[in-house]
Amino acid sequence: MFFRLDALAVPIVQSPMAGGASTPELVAAVNSAGGLGFLAAGYRSAQGMREQLVRTRELTSRPFGVNLFVPGVPDPSAVDAVGAYREQLRGEADRFGLTLPVPDAGADDDGWEEKIEVLLREPAPVVSFTFGLPAPGIVEALQRAGSHLVATVTTLAEAVAAEAVGVDSLCVQGP
Known part of the structure; x- marks a missing residue:
């Protein structure tokens, strides 16, 4: 068409x-x-x-x-950056009783x-x-x-x- x-x-x-x-x-x-x-x-x-x-x-x-x-191809540095950001949020998550997801290095197509x-x-x-x-x-x-x-x-x-x-x-x- x-x-x-x-x-x-x-x-x-x-x-x-x-x-x-x-x-x-x-x-x-x-x-x-x-x-x-x-x-x-x-x-x-x-x-x-x-x-x-x-x-x-x-x-x-x-x-x-x-x-x-x-x-795309997974970027290990992006996974590391998400992990670091996750750690920055840990205090707030703990305060509200939330569980933060673990960064996944695998590709999601x-x-x-x-x-x-x-x-x-x-x-x-x-x-x-x-x-x-x-x-x-x-x-x-x-x-x-x-x-x-x-x-x-x-x-x-x-x-x-x-x-x-x-x-x-x-x-x-x-x-």
Whole structure:
């Protein structure tokens, strides 16, 4: 499916807000107003994402997007920094009888492969990526399935890398 942002009646793209705020109902409301609604797949299981895709298709016939978190390589220094911050909070936690979580050095891929499989079987008109880039093979497969792909970038180097993997559009954030 070829998608053009300039074809929107209202030049608004609703931000995909992970954690529950981006519902199928919100996507449909934005679409009804002439914009482009977006589901957030971050922090959601592949099955939960699929259920939201199905519900969104029941509520709107207009194009919509799905945003995915791209898994990265765990950074040991980040785990150390979280551990140090955890220790700074220990006194407050003890005061309120709370148990602080232990930092995990393992990678959480947020169900990446399962979500890609869902989107290959049941393509969304627009798929965006945050926190990194998919492999070129995934880009090609999603495009063959009919999705317009958007990469979120924060630097010129990230923009060049996104162009190199073949995404269709960029979402530029930062200075």
